[in-house]
Amino acid sequence: MPKKFMKRYLPTPEKVQAMQSLSFLGDILHEPNLWHINRHSVARAFLVGVWFCFIPMPFQMLAAAIFAVWFNANLPLSVVLVWISNPVTMPPLFYFNYKVGAWALSRPVLNFEFQLSWSWISERIMDIGIPLYLGSLIVATVSACLSYLVIQFLWRRKIRSDWRLRRINRRKRRHAADQIS
Secondary structure: OOHHHHHHHOOOHHHHHOOHHHHHHHHHHHOHHHOOOOHHHHHHHHHHHHHHHOOOOOOHHHHHHHHHHHHOOOHHHHHHHHHHOOOOOHHHHHHHHHHHHHHHOOOOOOOOOOOOOHHHHHHHHHHHHHHHHHHHHHHHHHHHHHHHHHHHHHHHHHHHHHHHHHHHHHHHHHHHHHHHO
């Protein structure tokens, strides 16, 4: 993963620490490990952020921030990744989670039309809620673990290719210096 690319688009620690809305966190935001961009902190950020993006709950970003602090993950990246589930992507993501949960429980997928009323919600909460949350836990766990492993793999591959290029360039410089002398 290109470190320069991430540094370009993620907010600086000073910018985040200056936000008045986050002043309740106090000295936690001054922890340097929350801002490092290295293989481990970025992979953990993907683990946390991707996991919370698949869980239907309010305040996903706050939960991701708390777990990023707990796991020493990159804080801004963890919070940004929660936005994979945004108002546009949420309906298909959560419908997929519901289908996975219904499959895991060996229940048929219900054909339903959503109505925004307390009576509809109270009647359907058990039929829809349990498969939705079970499917969300399954999809979140699998996706988060896969994203963690993919980031680890891509970061290592990038480092190996950089090492290879440096070794080739060193050999070329040595070979050119040998030919000159």
